[in-house]
Amino acid sequence: MKNKTIFFILSLLMVAISSCNRDKNNPGYAYMADYDMYFSKYDKAYDASTILPNGQVNQPAPEGAVARKSSYYPYHPKGVVERMTDQVKAGKELDNPLKATKENIAEGKRQFEIFCSDCHGFDAKGNGHLYKEKLFPAKPSDLTGSHVQEMPDGSIFFVITEGSASGLMGPHGTQVTPENRWKIVDYLRSIVK
């Protein structure tokens, strides 16, 4: 009888302790979390969706859609050859809509340091720390050199958007907004001057 009660108390204790375990994967509890407005039932960004066709709440923009305050961007190259011909074409067709004012260059510098400097270096000479520490295998090009500086603005804009012709630099069109891409171009021009 005594053994049984001790066993009962011990097992109760074990259950109690294990239920209190704050697992790192457990977000914890909230008052009426699923019923109240704490975590309501509407779909949030990045959620999975049961209704929408691609199974995601986030939907891609329809083809050919142009975002507000931006202009139509006509190039969607597939493969190396198209990318190279488009790069030359973009140099002739696209004009830099922004003037190289002080603010634009300062903002371009900030954007450059976020998106470009890891590979191309803070001085844009192609000696970023990812290359220097042998984390990225190929040498990024020197953006102050004649090869890049002799390109028209549109070509540089194109390379930022679609990546380099070799494919070693990936497309950064999703990350950098068109306006900021032009600002980066302005900044690159201003380093050499």
Place this chain on the structure above:
Amino acid sequence: MNITKTHVKPLFKNSGYISGLFFLLTLLFSTPSFGQTADDANNFAQCKACHTIGGGKLVGPDLKGITERRDEAWLIKFIQNSQALVASGDETAVKVFNENYKIPMPSHKLSDDQVKGILKYIAAGGKLPTGAEPAKTTAKKSEVSTTQQISEAERFITEKRESSHKLAIFAIISGILVVIILIDLIFTHILKAKWIHYILLLSSLWIIGEWSWDVSTDFGRQQNYQPDQPIWFSHKVHAGQNQIDCEYCHFTAETSMHAGIPPASVCMNCHSQVKEGKRTGKKEIDKIYAALKNNKPIEWVKVDNLPDFVYFNHEQHVKVGKLECTECHGDVEQMDQIAQVNTLSMGWCLDCHRTHKVQFTENNFYGAYKKLHEDLKAGKIDQVNVKMIGGEDCAKCHY
């Protein structure tokens, strides 16, 4: 090759004849194939952007067997300044230029010896002699040991989690103690001295109180929540060691309510080339490739959660408020797995809203607050807090 040469020359001039001879001898015997150093491989890195050795055509032609196809003197000229050669009307140069979509090969600042070294490296098939890179591998090993250390921030989080766990166990034990004491006090009377009962009762009630405070303040919050992610992605490696800016991946932080989870295509900006991690090998990086191949998004687990009755906007805090990411998210660059560092409670929000100085001048967003600008200029107030511009209003965050 050029490095070894420049080393030899001054030695001959300055030091004695014997030491020079000795140096030459060691040079001859130590490097098995003279002229191929790790330096050549480094120089070839800038060619790699457009050329392969036996891997097919990229932008420029495949360089396999280039030393047999072309004359060495011509190659040196072409590599140093291809456009000058094309402009001079050299037949092969013009032909090569036209064959490759007229994309000019950028000129390289390489000396004749450096180019010769690269050509030797290409002729050897892009491989270094076995003795050439021992220094590299040792460097890698030491890096691995540093990455595997648990950082201060991570230890702090696990300790906090463990301490609240311990408190729970103590609370249960003292709960049982309370029952036993009460039974003894009312029915059994085994202990004669009653003050022992009272002291024990008070101290165990204190522990229970402490525990209930811990549980109730944790209610609805997720502090120290550190979920396992589908890919073993380390912020310590990417943001810490590799110094990649937060906004490189979370690029909508300045333009949207959400900081944004990068699509797998952003990973490919580097991982199209970097196919193996130092700690996890190919296993984790292959998951990105699988996600891209199957067109299936990676289902990351959200760490910092706010309840749905609170509105929070990243753009307002990052772009307008110019806050650093670490002010709310903690030392992300020290954490392998991301944990929620702060409570994200309303008190925590208001604490900052009441005391934090707003960058009020030279900020286009606050142009409309004319009275505050005047007061600031007149010296009536020395700084503007978030409170003064409505940071304490209920409807700013709850609507």
